[in-house]
Amino acid sequence: MNPIFANLPTSVFEVMSRLARETGAVNLGQGFPDDPGPEDVRRKAAEAVVEGWNQYPPMMGLPELRAAVATHYGRWQNLDLDPETEVMVTSGATEALAGALLALIEPGDEVVLFEPMYDAYLPLVRRAGGVPRFVTLQPPRFGLTEAALAQAFTPKTKVVLFNNPLNPTATVFSPEDLALLAQFCVRHDAVAVCDEVWEHVVFDGRRHQPLMALPGMRERTVKIGSAGKIFSLTGWKVGFICAAPALMRSLAKAHQFLTFTTPPNLQTAVAYGLAKEDAYFESLRRDLAYSRDRFTAGLQDLGFTVIPSEGTYFLNIDIRPLGESDDTAFCRRLVLDHGVAAIPVSAFYADGAVKNVVRFCFAKRDATLDAALERLAGVIRRAA
Numbered sequence: 507m508n509p510i511f512a513n514l515p516t517s518v519f520e521v522m523s524r525l526a527r528e529t530g531a532v533n534l535g536q537g538f539p540d541d542p543g544p545e546d547v548r549r550k551a552a553e554a555v556v557e558g559w560n561q562y563p564p565m566m567g568l569p570e571l572r573a574a575v576a577t578h579y580g581r582w583q584n585l586d587l588d589p590e591t592e593v594m595v596t597s598g599a600t601e602a603l604a605g606a607l608l609a610l611i612e613p614g615d616e617v618v619l620f621e622p623m624y625d626a627y628l629p630l631v632r633r634a635g636g637v638p639r640f641v642t643l644q645p646p647r648f649g650l651t652e653a654a655l656a657q658a659f660t661p662k663t664k665v666v667l668f669n670n671p672l673n674p675t676a677t678v679f680s681p682e683d684l685a686l687l688a689q690f691c692v693r694h695d696a697v698a699v700c701d702e703v704w705e706h707v708v709f710d711g712r713r714h715q716p717l718m719a720l721p722g723m724r725e726r727t728v729k730i731g732s733a734g735k736i737f738s739l740t741g742w743k744v745g746f747i748c749a750a751p752a753l754m755r756s757l758a759k760a761h762q763f764l765t766f767t768t769p770p771n772l773q774t775a776v777a778y779g780l781a782k783e784d785a786y787f788e789s790l791r792r793d794l795a796y797s798r799d800r801f802t803a804g805l806q807d808l809g810f811t812v813i814p815s816e817g818t819y820f821l822n823i824d825i826r827p828l829g830e831s832d833d834t835a836f837c838r839r840l841v842l843d844h845g846v847a848a849i850p851v852s853a854f855y856a857d858g859a860v861k862n863v864v865r866f867c868f869a870k871r872d873a874t875l876d877a878a879l880e881r882l883a884g885v886i887r888r889a890a
């Protein structure tokens with residue numbers, strides 16, 4: 507067996523979800539919304555299953571979805587993408603990431619990773635033969651610095667894997683951060699693989715800035731999106747990958763032998779959804795920002811220290827003011843003694859460099875959040 511996967515321990519997500527099920531805890535660990543997703547988009551998928559084509563769709567994706575992705579990013583992010591040569595449909599962002607890393611990395615190439623990072627990144631980079639070089643982001647801002655980038659980039663840097671907005675920290679990187687990263691990519695002739703699945707889930711009037719739009723980045727960026735996050739339909743696993751034709755030719759070869767295609771009916775529904783009026787996307791943000799604000803206020807009233815959430819379904823607390831220094835032990839007690847499941851952010855660092863931050867998913871109904879807050883009051887009483 508290949509040790510990279512064989513030696514991976516059970517993930518903290520599985521552990522916390524199992525404990526939540528066993529104890530009947532309120533599960534704010536896993537990142538999926540209570541919202542069932544827009545009914546018209548779901549009906550479109552159902553119609554397409556019953557009335558439409560259910561055989562292999564084209565390898566690159568349905569032409570109507572590729573056109574919809576290009577139009578959508580033109581409208582929302584001012585990108586000018588050719589649907590024929592620069593857009594491909596994948597089975598979720600996860601497949602897009604795996605394919606991109608397999609296509610771009612040769613054994614021994616260095617890959618710059620920003621921790622905390624999504625759990626799939628490191629095993630996928632290693633399995634592709636990449637050598638990770640970490641930039642360790644620190645709370646509460648989790649921003650980039652010239653010094654941190656300078657120690658991570660080397661003449662061997664081939665790929666930079668960048669997630670913006672960032673899960674788990676709920677950070678939206680600033681224009682200065684993006685400009686700095688673009689400069690390093692250009693200087694080192696590196697390809698940026700940009701995981702932008704949270705691009706629509708940004709708050710307080712923010713507008714997502716794709717790294718691809720920065721000077722020098724158009725030809726060296728692989729932009730990855732996911733319908734799961736745009737439509738609150740995380741189980742659909744319909745993703746898209748955008749890149750200049752020279753990159754896309756290799757990306758398509760990797761996709762060809764990973765999944766080859768993605769269910770055509772879901773592609774039809776996503777094409778319809780991406781063309782929805784601005785009001786849908788605005789209301790998605792508004793509704794999630796409402797839940798963020800409700801949960802933030804509840805936590806602050808109880809006395810928790812909340813790190814501001816700028817995007818994603820998540821917010822984080824700093825547990826140091828509670829006299830705590832081990833997020834994993836804290837989360838175990840939270841689920842076992844108080845009945846609330848959360849995720850220790852140290853799990854997103856390769857060697858657990860930061861141990862004082864705990865992530866909650868707030869994309870839940872009021873009643874769920876209120877039940878969690880009621881239980882969390884017990885943590886403060888015990889700490890007092």
Ligand SMILES: Cc1ncc(COP(=O)(O)O)c(C=O)c1O
Binds near residue numbers: 600624669673733
């Ligand atoms: C940063 C990030 N990348 C990728 C994914 C996975 O996306 P998909 O479900 O489209 O594979 C997630 C899901 O939570 C995520 O947070």
